Amino acid sequence: MKYTNASNLPKAIERAVENDPYESNSDISTTRLIAPPRIRVLQKRNWDLIEEDVSDRIFSLLGQSVHHIIERAKTRKEISERRLYYKDDKITNGWTLSGQFDLLNRDGHLIDFKVTSAWSVVKALTEGKAEWENQLNVLDFLCRKNPKDLINYKTEIKVKRLSIMAILRDWSKIQTMKSDNYPRKQVAMIPIRRWTEEEQDSYVKERIKIHQNAEKVSELPLCTATERWHRDDKFAVMKSGRKSAVRLLDTRQLALDFLKSQGMVEGKGCSIVERKGEDVRCQHYCNVNQFCSHYMKVGF
Numbered sequence: 001m002k003y004t005n006a007s008n009l010p011k012a013i014e015r016a017v018e019n020d021p022y023e024s025n026s027d028i029s030t031t032r033l034i035a036p037p038r039i040r041v042l043q044k045r046n047w048d049l050i051e052e053d054v055s056d057r058i059f060s061l062l063g064q065s066v067h068h069i070i071e072r073a074k075t076r077k078e079i080s081e082r083r084l085y086y087k088d089d090k091i092t093n094g095w096t097l098s099g100q101f102d103l104l105n106r107d108g109h110l111i112d113f114k115v116t117s118a119w120s121v122v123k124a125l126t127e128g129k130a131e132w133e134n135q136l137n138v139l140d141f142l143c144r145k146n147p148k149d150l151i152n153y154k155t156e157i158k159v160k161r162l163s164i165m166a167i168l169r170d171w172s173k174i175q176t177m178k179s180d181n182y183p184r185k186q187v188a189m190i191p192i193r194r195w196t197e198e199e200q201d202s203y204v205k206e207r208i209k210i211h212q213n214a215e216k217v218s219e220l221p222l223c224t225a226t227e228r229w230h231r232d233d234k235f236a237v238m239k240s241g242r243k244s245a246v247r248l249l250d251t252r253q254l255a256l257d258f259l260k261s262q263g264m265v266e267g268k269g270c271s272i273v274e275r276k277g278e279d280v281r282c283q284h285y286c287n288v289n290q291f292c293s294h295y296m297k298v299g300f
Helices: 011-018 030-034 037-045 054-073 118-127 130-145 173-178 197-214 252-261 280-285 293-298
Strands: 002-004 051-053 079-087 096-104 109-116 161-168 187-192 234-239 247-249 270-275
Touching (some): 002 011, 030 197, 051 054, 054 109, 079 130, 096 130, 130 161, 280 293
Parallel strands (some): 109 161
Antiparallel strands (some): 096 109, 161 187, 234 270
């Protein structure tokens, strides 16, 4: 991968991005296991052609800084920043899976620290966040398979519960006064559902199989709508003199019904504007979209 510096950021930032020490030393890491196989394979096939600007890696640097702080702050009763490995023929089909957890305390509380947006936390607390649940359960799987690596002062620590500690990079105190479900503080502890051992084994086995199969085909499996962060078409009810929509609805008919219920008539001080849906990840956040047939076909 080649890094660019279009924003002319200080060389120190450029070097910090380029000198990322991350190395999984495995066939697949936890992060890549839960990610779309299309993206992973396209990155692998086109690694030397990928370009990314260092300005797009700033949030990643912030996340790494938190990990350094946690490592510095841990006590003798805790294990932090430990990478675990697992390989067998039944579950990983010969591949070595690795994953590094952030913090495991003496009580068996496995915590992952994330620097993220307030919106992500609101969504996670109200709807759940599959990506976080998948990641923590794969790390739990690796902990279960590596009991000898979790011995702290002759005591084996067993995982008993999972959590995300989210640090909100864009938190606003003013927003707490405007919304009831907006996080009250700049940090939030989010409990994560812990799967059964059978669920964890089955998930890892299926994901390994999907990724292995993807490496053998020329036409890669399409990322799911969820993985593409797909947004459906919406119909916005707009009112003259107002910039934001009065209401967003799934169909034009629902928008017309809403106008009728409010005693409003389209064209008389109000209108219905169609907002086309999009695959947000594909268009704005995928660093291999230029190599992706779906991206080319849709023509963003």
